[in-house]
Amino acid sequence: MLAMCGLLLMAACNKKENTEQSNNATEQQAAPAATPIDPATVATVNGTVKFDGTAPKASKIDMSQDPACKGANEAENVVVSGGDLANVFVYVKDGLGNRTFDMPKDPVVLDQSGCRYHPHVLGVMTGQTVQIKNDDPTTHNIHPTPKDNREWNESQPPSSPALEKSFAREEIMLPVKCNQHPWMKMYINVVKSPFYAVTDKSGKYEIKGLPPGDYTIAFVHEKLGEQDQKVTVAAKDTKTVDTTFKPEGAGAGVQ
Amino acid sequence: MQARSARTRLRVPLPRILLDPRGTLLKAIATSYNPKLHRFAVVLACWTFLLIIAGALVTSNDAGLSVPDWPTSFGSWYKIPHLVGGVRFEHTHRMIAQVAGLLTIVLALWTWRAEKRRWLRYLAVAALGTVILQGVLGGLTVLLYLPPAVSSAHAALAQTFFCIAVVIAIFTGRRWIEEQPRVEFDSRKPSLFTLTLLSIFVLYVQLLLGAMFRHHGMSWWPHVTHSAIVAFVLAWTAVRALSVYSQIEAVRRPAILMLLLVIGQLCLGFTAFLTRVSWGRDAVQPELPMVISTVAHVAVGALLLATTVVLAIQVWRHVPVAFEERLPQAQRDPSAA
Numbered sequence: 001m002l003a004m005c006g007l008l009l010m011a012a013c014n015k016k017e018n019t020e021q022s023n024n025a026t027e028q029q030a031a032p033a034a035t036p037i038d039p040a041t042v043a044t045v046n047g048t049v050k051f052d053g054t055a056p057k058a059s060k061i062d063m064s065q066d067p068a069c070k071g072a073n074e075a076e077n078v079v080v081s082g083g084d085l086a087n088v089f090v091y092v093k094d095g096l097g098n099r100t101f102d103m104p105k106d107p108v109v110l111d112q113s114g115c116r117y118h119p120h121v122l123g124v125m126t127g128q129t130v131q132i133k134n135d136d137p138t139t140h141n142i143h144p145t146p147k148d149n150r151e152w153n154e155s156q157p158p159s160s161p162a163l164e165k166s167f168a169r170e171e172i173m174l175p176v177k178c179n180q181h182p183w184m185k186m187y188i189n190v191v192k193s194p195f196y197a198v199t200d201k202s203g204k205y206e207i208k209g210l211p212p213g214d215y216t217i218a219f220v221h222e223k224l225g226e227q228d229q230k231v232t233v234a235a236k237d238t239k240t241v242d243t244t245f246k247p248e249g250a251g252a253g254v255q
Numbered sequence: 256m257q258a259r260s261a262r263t264r265l266r267v268p269l270p271r272i273l274l275d276p277r278g279t280l281l282k283a284i285a286t287s288y289n290p291k292l293h294r295f296a297v298v299l300a301c302w303t304f305l306l307i308i309a310g311a312l313v314t315s316n317d318a319g320l321s322v323p324d325w326p327t328s329f330g331s332w333y334k335i336p337h338l339v340g341g342v343r344f345e346h347t348h349r350m351i352a353q354v355a356g357l358l359t360i361v362l363a364l365w366t367w368r369a370e371k372r373r374w375l376r377y378l379a380v381a382a383l384g385t386v387i388l389q390g391v392l393g394g395l396t397v398l399l400y401l402p403p404a405v406s407s408a409h410a411a412l413a414q415t416f417f418c419i420a421v422v423i424a425i426f427t428g429r430r431w432i433e434e435q436p437r438v439e440f441d442s443r444k445p446s447l448f449t450l451t452l453l454s455i456f457v458l459y460v461q462l463l464l465g466a467m468f469r470h471h472g473m474s475w476w477p478h479v480t481h482s483a484i485v486a487f488v489l490a491w492t493a494v495r496a497l498s499v500y501s502q503i504e505a506v507r508r509p510a511i512l513m514l515l516l517v518i519g520q521l522c523l524g525f526t527a528f529l530t531r532v533s534w535g536r537d538a539v540q541p542e543l544p545m546v547i548s549t550v551a552h553v554a555v556g557a558l559l560l561a562t563t564v565v566l567a568i569q570v571w572r573h574v575p576v577a578f579e580e581r582l583p584q585a586q587r588d589p590s591a592a
Binding site: 138155 | 316319320321323336337342400537538539
């Protein structure tokens with residue numbers, strides 16, 4: 001009886017999943033043509049994200065639960081080096097109007113290696129393929145817990161082919177975790193435009209190819225929250241937009 | 256009248272025709288003690304307690320979805336996966352649950368064939384229905400990605416099943432079958448039996464609030480606030496039982512145990528709050544003090560609920576509400592006739 005109930009449920013879930021996937025495919029097929037951008041006039045926004053205060057000490061992670069997880073590992077929730085803040089997702093939040101953009105054909109790669117995600121923060125366009133690889137000699141499960149996209153949970157044994165997934169709706173700081181290794185967490189940011197970046201270890205970012213206009217640039221950090229800044233760029237402009245985050249408690253974190 | 260007054264002691268050997276504590280005559284059923292069935296029921300109760308601990312370990316280690324499929328595990332019905340990381344907790348929980356299901360099937364069949372008390376046969380079948388429902392809830396919580404309502408129902412039904420297993424063990428025990436109950440009527444208001452039922456109710460509410468918090472469906476404060484109500488009601492019940500009916504061993508023992516468990520549970524709850532809410536809020540992975548304190552809090556909570564259910568049953572048997580308390584006023588007052 002248990003088995004029967006389980007099979008019925010599985011069948012129901014698979015049916016729902018297939019329906020959603022076909023809906024996504026229909027959405028992608030029906031997407032309007034991209035609004036043309038004159039490459040001769042595009043501008044660039046770049047800058048540095050700083051952390052004002054004493055950086056929290058990164059917690060050491062105990063990976064002894066799985067002998068296949070080798071090497072040192074530490075938390076990446078607040079990564080500060082010399083006052084520069086890494087893993088901040090920077091994107092054009094407002095100002096693009098009704099423009100549409102071509103979806104990149106190349107997938108974005110998310111790698112699991114050393115029982116940690118590389119990168120820790122990822123940007124991707126709606127509908128763009130995320131290729132998920134497992135380079136570890138152990139099984140991982142990839143489990144995004146979105147608010148606006150479809151939730152899924154799949155296991156990936158070692159040496160298995162890469163999983164290819166996409167997200168249909170915009171969503172910032174979408175958490176992804178591995179329930180087999182509970183320290184493994186990362187965030188995917190799904191946006192409609194290609195104008196986004198993630199700060200590197202030196203806190204730097206660069207967004208290229210912006211058409212001239214007035215924009216709101218959002219800086220989002222998983223723990224330290226969001227900050228917005230207005231910027232106006234003219235044709236062929238290069239503007240620098242820096243920002244500074246304060247320690248947690250001084251600003252709202254991402255839920 | 257004196258014979259019907261409160262605290263009347265009744266020690267009459269009633270081997271064939273029983274005066275039920277409720278005041279009605281019952282035809283005695285010659286039930287004989289079946290030691291093998293009783294031992295089997297005890298094993299099921301102990302195994303269920305182990306299962307509750309295994310389930311609590313899954314939640315505390317955030318391993319609920321480490322095996323993403325159900326009813327198979329990584330696509331297999333029988334193959335044991337590599338027990339590392341979260342899989343160690345989740346798959347072990349599944350294996351213990353499968354054994355619990357098998358034990359319950361055996362108990363239900365055995366009880367149905369060997370037991371003469373019809374209500375106990377039905378109770379054993381109800382236990383089987385509960386364990387099936389519990390398995391389905393466990394599967395749903397995996398397939399639906401741990402929705403708080405389903406996960407909380409799974410947690411609450413686990414303790415319900417544990418209580419059923421414990422009471423079956425008691426009902427099949429030698430003492431329950433062969434004992435001449437020492438009965439003392441209770442005319443106080445509220446009656447001790449009412450207090451035990453109230454204790455079970457507040458414990459159940461507390462169980463649901465705790466489960467909802469644990470499964471991210473609710474904040475911590477309703478569970479913490481309600482613990483004061485639980486402590487008050489259970490202390491009231493225990494004090495009444497021990498101050499008035501301490502000479503009845505069957506009441507005294509669960510009452511003392513309930514009091515000790517509620518004290519221990521409050522201490523464990525405080526520790527679990529510190530390790531999870533205060534100190535462990537920003538932990539990057541489940542930390543051992545949090546895991547130990549929260550699992551112990553769940554386990555002692557299950558023992559506390561089962562002990563309270565046992566106390567209620569023993570009170571129902573040994574300290575019934577006085578007969579005249581249950582008569583309508585018109586029948587009680589001769590002048591009204």
